Amino acid sequence: MTEHLDMTVLSAFLDNELESDEYVRAKRHLDDCPSCRATLAELRAISQGLQAIACAPPPAELRERLDWLFDRQPTAPGWRRWLPRSLSAAASITLGLLIGNALPGQPEVKPADHNLLAVLGSSPPGALCAHPELCYLKVNSQ
Ligand SMILES: [Zn+2]
Numbered sequence: 001m002t003e004h005l006d007m008t009v010l011s012a013f014l015d016n017e018l019e020s021d022e023y024v025r026a027k028r029h030l031d032d033c034p035s036c037r038a039t040l041a042e043l044r045a046i047s048q049g050l051q052a053i054a055c056a057p058p059p060a061e062l063r064e065r066l067d068w069l070f071d072r073q074p075t076a077p078g079w080r081r082w083l084p085r086s087l088s089a090a091a092s093i094t095l096g097l098l099i100g101n102a103l104p105g106q107p108e109v110k111p112a113d114h115n116l117l118a119v120l121g122s123s124p125p126g127a128l129c130a131h132p133e134l135c136y137l138k139v140n141s142q
Pocket of ligand 1: 004036
C-alpha cells in the first residue's frame with residue numbers, strides 16, 4: 001500500500017478539484033484504505049456542517065432588534081463629529097513639524113564672491129579684469 005492521502009488531496013477530492021489521474025489514484029487508495037475513508041467521512045461531515053451554518057439565515061427577531069438599535073442611535077452634535085478629525089489633523093501637522101525640525105539641516109551655503117562674478121560679466125569692471133582688451137570686439141584691427 002502506498003502512503004496515506006494527505007488532507008490537501010482529501011479536501012480536493014471532496015470538492016471535485018482533482019485532475020482525472022489524481023482522482024483515479026485517490027479513488028483507488030480510498031477503496032483500499034479504511035483510515036483515509038474515515039478521514040474523508042470526517043471532512044465531509046465538517047464541510048456539510050459549515051455549509052449548514054453559512055446558509056442559516058439570522059432569526060427575524062435579531063434583524064428587527066438590530067434595525068431598532070441603528071434607528072435609535074442618537075446622533076452626535078456637530079462638534080462631536082468633527083472634533084476627533086480636527087484633533088487628528090492637528091496632531092499629524094504637529095508631528096510632521098517636529099520630525100521636520102529634528103532632521104539634520106542642510107550645509108550652510110556661502111554667498112558667491114561678487115568680485116569673481118564681475119570678471120565674467122559682459123562689461124569690464126575696471127581694474128578687475130586682467131585682459132580687458134579681450135572683452136572688446138576689435139572692429140578696426142587692420
Ligand atoms: Zn490511506
